[in-house]
Amino acid sequence: MRQFLAARTLAAIGFIFATITLAPGLQEARAQGFQTIAPTAILIDAGSHAVLFEKSADELTAPASMAKTMTAEVVFNEIKNGRLSFDREFTISENAWRKGGTSSGGSSMFAKVNTSIRLEDLLRGLIVQSGNDAAIAIAEGIAGTEENFARMMNERAKQIGLTKSTFRNATGYGHPEQKVTVRDLSTLALHIIETYPDLYKMFGEREFTWNKIRQQNRNPLLFMDIGADGLKTGNIDESGYGLIGSAVQNDQRLIVVVNGLKTAKDRAAESRKLLDWGFRAFEAQQLFAEGQVVGEAQVFGGSRRSLPLVSKKPVRVLVPRGEGERVTARIVYTGPLKAPIQKGAEVARLQVSRGDMQALDMPLYANEDIQEGTLSQRALDGLLEFSTGWVRRAFTSVVEGI
Template sequence: MRAYLPIWSRVIAACVALLLLTPGLARAQAFQSAAPYALLLDSASGAVLYEKAADELMVPASMVKLATALVAFQEIAAGKMTLETEISISENAWRKGGGVSGGSTMFAIVNSRVKLGDILQGLIVQSGNDAAIALAEAVAGDEASFARVMTERVHALGLPKSQFRNATGLADPQQKVTARELALLADHIIKTYPELYKIFGQRDFTWNKIKQSNRNPLLTMDIGADGLKTGNIDETGYGLVGSAVQKGQRLIVVVNGLKNARDRASEARKLLEWGFRSFEQKQVFAEGESVGEASVFGGEKGRVALKAKGAVNLLVPRGSSERLAARIVYRGPLQAPVAEGTEVGRLLVTRGEVKTLDIPLYAAESVAVGSLQQRALDALMEAATGWVRKALKRS
């Protein structure tokens, strides 16, 4: 089985040269977050603008409700539930998550039936544990089974480190996430369910004649924030997943492990303001422009051009002379035939140790199977390459 091979093209070399900004300009303002865990993500490009312990496991607290909401959104998208579907408030949901529990609650009445649209508002706006448990029971029968569904659904999105044990975020030593996976989960929700995502920006919600404000402090800061979720457990501190849009640019921030709600709000705001202020967008490939090439085995042509879907833009520090490195990686050579539009590789761009771009690349044209003579020549070339690799390993 062949390893992923980095392939450099003249176009990629030009990309790197383009991104070497004029030397001597001041670097973008350095930033250090006081949060033990932090990540700042540009939604459009996938560029990570700042990270700190972003891949270390941490306790999510009520930020776990992003995954709880995800499952509900998926059920709605699949036609299994609607916003009008009625959810029963069991005694279990009421005792563990209702007003008698002492935790965050939407104050749903025991043995009542509540429409899913209201349950989602109670879950997201009020962080209601009763809403979370009732939803879990409606989808999977019990909360433990629902937690397994949550874990499976998030893993299916390519977020393998997250492990969920309940729908509420209440303390459990086996319930862990990372800042990076929380940011990517938030990004997925925003892009995949834009109408349902609007609930995260709702300022308040009234249920059982009790009006409660959204716990997300970013929503009142006039910085373009429109979501997502806070969380805190005394033993591990205060956290927040937030998102804001300014001039068409969306940033997603994650902080966790802070001492109090004030520090949580301050650090999240600082990260967002720094991101909007300190980076500028550079287009490196226009829509439809060839990004590079990949080798093709047994085809009528030995190489195929690659392109992204849409233009390729990067966020780079304003006034920075820091070098960006770009490469195309794919499992190759590709086996003919190759159909136009087939995903065949990825474009990776890094700034030092930080990955600033990771997007799929697609075949820009079709490559049919070549003649018998061409296939035989490719086979000889591949065999020779294999011999060289083996010799290098032995040396």
């Protein structure tokens, strides 16, 4: 069985191209109509999962305290599955106090050694105050050691689709093997927003007081009038200044991630510039309505040889306002599909590209049941496969306009 592509040209929006030689890193940024001084950056539309902008998005960098977002995800998952509750108390060990407390020099919740603290408060210390003591206490309380907890972080990272990132601690402290990409961090942010909408609200809290010490959230976007409601900042020598942010305007949510900036001021400015540009520069175009047949997949050994495919929600893509840009899509599956196939089964993916950038990747589902074919039908399919190799041919058709 091989990966099977059905390519469709979906738009006659126009096509503009030119050949320009640019310095590495600037070429991809300028081609998208935007420039940023951030060494690595990505901007995602949460509704469609479309990538609106990316720059060195797959380059491995140190996450600093943005790693605490992964720490929070592990805790959220434990809570969702009933293995933890807000009322569970964890002890601030001497290790957590020394490595992450007042005297450590890093961000701290200012928890006292050998005290027991409810998980709900530790989470706020982790998310709002970026407390390293809170992160270590959570890791030790859940997994015994921070090293064991890091293994849980990596397991969860793989499960939710972080393909290149590796975590070695719960705090984000520098470690030569702890590396992430801004693309993976945007995937993590999107997962948290979609999977834990109530718990996600903690990322938008502007301040938290513990041990009579009030600290403001370190995310500068929360204090700008741009609809921001999360997520996390980070800064160590190995990483520079980074930020995972999200904002909502007119029912549209964007997610931005930047890393490697030289100052906190640059981090705030570049993150806002990307969000402002994203909200201003794009408009949604619907390619297919909910339940509309998007295309067909080839079927082997069934009562019929093709299966109509549909999406369970409208297929929309964001395109630059007032600019000509070709939008193409392809249906991707491992095929031909083998009968029997049940209606509603996820059997393929729709991948939409805007120019050279993938703008959308979403599942497609069987629109009807296909039963196993008769013996003669299966024999004929086997003969066709052997004699013509029809499963390896690419089927291409054209859909006019949007």
